[in-house]
Amino acid sequence: MRNDALLTQDELDFIQSMHDSLAEGADVSAGLLVNGGSRLQDLLTRLVAQEHVTIQAQYENQQLSFPLRLVEDEFHAQHIKLGAPTIYEDGPMVRPWRMALADALPLQDREGKPSALWVVEISVNGVVLQVRDGAQAPEVFSLWLAPVGYSPIALRGSLERQIANGLMAYRLIPHDPQETERLRHYILEQHRLAHPQLHT
Secondary structure: OOOOOOOOHHHHHHHHHHHHHHHOOOOOOOEOOOOOOHHHHHHHHHHHHHOOOEEEEEEOOEEEEEEEEEEEOOOOOEEEEEOOOEEEEOOOOOEEOOEEEEEEEEEEOOOOOEEEEEEEEEOOOEEEEEEOOOOOOOOEEEEEEOOOOOOOEEEEEEEEEEEEOOEEEEEEOOOOHHHHHHHHHHHHHHHHHHOHHHHO
């Protein structure tokens, strides 16, 4: 490991084991074991129940933010689970990592028919769409992203601005936590393909 590495080998191994469990189709929200006694576990459980708590990791010019959430098992015991991360990229300002699609992908309606809105880039909180077929860019949309090999992911967006030549930036409106989590998983998988050095 390089002397100037931002993460220790243990931290890299931890992130790798989480990504391996994602690739194997395991539950992403694997339980989090906290060493340090019941008082520390109780404190962390109370914080997660009342606040938005995350675990942060940084690698080169990217940051990964893993959300913690409280879930109840079939015996009504509460456990802290780790969710799929939001990936940020450093630059003049920190922003969610945007995945540029090699080929634009049409958003679909409820029946699975392609719309005039085609995804060019996507992040967990925004999307750049190309408006085709002479259509007008809607102020708000509610459609499905259906990448090959994935179940359709419901997206809702609100127009932010025109970028250039039919490209429009939309802010994604959170509407269903499960759909947001599915989008995070999809983006994480695409990040793994785009940055294999981080995931090996």
